[in-house]
Amino acid sequence: MEINNINETEKCFDEDSSNIQNLEELENIRLKYLGKKGAITDIMAKFREVPVELKKEFGIKVNALKTKIENNIEQIKADLASKQIEREIKNTKMFDYSLPVDTKTGSLNPRTIIQKQVVDIFKNMGFVVEDGKEVETEYNNFESVNVPKNHPARDMQDTFWLNNGELLKTQTSAAQNRILRTYGPVCKVIFPGRVFRNEALDAKHENTFFQLEGVVVGKNVTIANLIYFEKAMLKSLFKKDIEVRLRPGFFPFTEPSYELDARCPFCGGRGCHTCGGSGWLELCPCGMIHPNVLKMAGIDPEEYNGFAFGLGFDRLVMIRTNLDDIRYLNSNNLKVMSQFKTKM
Ligand code: DAH
Numbered sequence: 001m002e003i004n005n006i007n008e009t010e011k012c013f014d015e016d017s018s019n020i021q022n023l024e025e026l027e028n029i030r031l032k033y034l035g036k037k038g039a040i041t042d043i044m045a046k047f048r049e050v051p052v053e054l055k056k057e058f059g060i061k062v063n064a065l066k067t068k069i070e071n072n073i074e075q076i077k078a079d080l081a082s083k084q085i086e087r088e089i090k091n092t093k094m095f096d097y098s099l100p101v102d103t104k105t106g107s108l109n110p111r112t113i114i115q116k117q118v119v120d121i122f123k124n125m126g127f128v129v130e131d132g133k134e135v136e137t138e139y140n141n142f143e144s145v146n147v148p149k150n151h152p153a154r155d156m157q158d159t160f161w162l163n164n165g166e167l168l169k170t171q172t173s174a175a176q177n178r179i180l181r182t183y184g185p186v187c188k189v190i191f192p193g194r195v196f197r198n199e200a201l202d203a204k205h206e207n208t209f210f211q212l213e214g215v216v217v218g219k220n221v222t223i224a225n226l227i228y229f230e231k232a233m234l235k236s237l238f239k240k241d242i243e244v245r246l247r248p249g250f251f252p253f254t255e256p257s258y259e260l261d262a263r264c265p266f267c268g269g270r271g272c273h274t275c276g277g278s279g280w281l282e283l284c285p286c287g288m289i290h291p292n293v294l295k296m297a298g299i300d301p302e303e304y305n306g307f308a309f310g311l312g313f314d315r316l317v318m319i320r321t322n323l324d325d326i327r328y329l330n331s332n333n334l335k336v337m338s339q340f341k342t343k344m
Pocket of ligand 1: 170171172173213214251253254285286287308309310
């Protein structure tokens with residue numbers, strides 16, 4: 001009778017455990033069979049009543065069933081856990097590594113591309129590349145390059161002044177004094193940088209733009225040396241010989257001062273949209289470094305001389321790409337920017 005009871009219990013357990021959906025149901029089943037008031041405990045309590053000759057068989061059977069129930073419950077627990085993990089994976093948006101790659105790549109700002117090209121060209125001609133600060137002292141930006149207080153030339157560069165009396169540098173020339181002190185009196189240095197002017201914005205004017213300044217100091221330096229370097233740079237940049245001309249100019253930091261123009265590389269001088277019909281492009285303000293600038297940098301102008309020049313990267317980009325509005329260069333207009341990958 002008790003043996004039958006064991007078989008009955010096993011059948012019941014098989015049925016009960018065949019479709020367990022969660023841990024709560026499983027716990028109820030465990031209590032039903034293995035709990036203090038569970039079926040197995042019940043059966044074991046009847047051991048005493050089992051006739052002696054059946055005790056052994058009874059003992060083996062009930063122990064086997066107890067082990068089976070324990071093992072099955074463990075197994076069901078593990079199955080429920082792995083089903084739960086599967087469900088979580090299904091509900092999580094996983095990154096699909098097999099999806100095709102999005103091949104759209106960005107492009108460098110064309111100004112960065114031109115800057116790298118021009119800097120590399122000057123480097124190949126033996127120039128050292130230096131950096132400048134963006135926040136500068138009034139002395140470095142103006143006085144050290146021969147623009148004393150109240151000099152009318154200050155009006156040419158509307159300045160963003162800071163509360164502490166310093167300023168956002170209006171020209172890369174602001175680094176001349178420090179660089180001449182560091183490298184002079186015999187040196188060839190370029191220093192690209194971002195400059196700021198309190199300008200009214202239009203297609204040709206930005207309040208933030210990029211320049212490259214160059215200085216060459218030594219003995220018997222002439223403006224012919226400058227023309228050589230500029231022509232070599234233009235030839236390398238435009239991949240052809242480009243004629244240049246000098247016009248008189250005025251800058252407080254150079255004497256004499258010039259404007260160096262390049263023959264328009266697009267029309268060869270016949271006149272086109274890029275050069276506004278003149279056949280020439282204004283490219284590079286320059287001149288022989290003013291003796292005062294050399295003196296202020298601790299260089300004896302009786303013994304040494306040199307030239308300095310400026311190049312506007314934004315202008316170079318506009319020339320190279322026929323871009324007609326400088327403001328695009330500081331915009332985040334990706335439609336415009338992405339075109340430069342192929343244009344440069
Ligand atoms: N600093 C001038 C400007 O920003 C550009 C310039 C002119 C630089 C003549 C020079 C130079 O070195 O010789 O307008």
